[in-house]
Amino acid sequence: MNYVNALNLIATLKIKREQEKKFIELSNIIFPPLARETGWKLTSLWTSNEQTDEITHIQNQWQTNEETAEQVESILTQAMENLTQSIDGYQQQLEMLDELIIEETLHYANSYTI
Incomplete structure (x- = not known):
């Protein structure tokens, strides 16, 4: 097991399914520069039941x-200020x-890999 001391910042969001396309478009504009500025890596997970949700x-x-x-x-605040x-x-x-x-x-969460 490989334990990592660095924190993971987890943002859990809810959006209307009809807004997915717009959210993706804006995410593709906003998140790559933010990842470069902070040096962080983003993993985004999406879930919904297409028939009922x-x-x-x-x-x-x-x-x-x-x-x-x-x-x-502190890093996030500084990165956002720089980018704006x-x-x-x-x-x-x-x-x-x-x-x-x-x-x-x-x-916030810690992680480990096996």
Whole structure:
């Protein structure tokens, strides 16, 4: 077993299924620069029952290089500030993405691999 000290930042989201395409479009604009700026890796998991669910559940797991929640929050805040200053329209795209989210919770987790 290989235990990793770095935290994972997990954002659990709910969006309307009809908004999936727009969410993906905005995610493809927002998340790659954020990953480059932070040096983190993103894994995104999507679940829904296409026949009965009107809601899509998304779990964005950011594999960070930081060991504390305070370090994660500091790196994330600085990265967002840098990107909103250096990329035209980045702040507006963030706001558009946020408008699609019905519910969001954030968690931190450690991980190990076998």
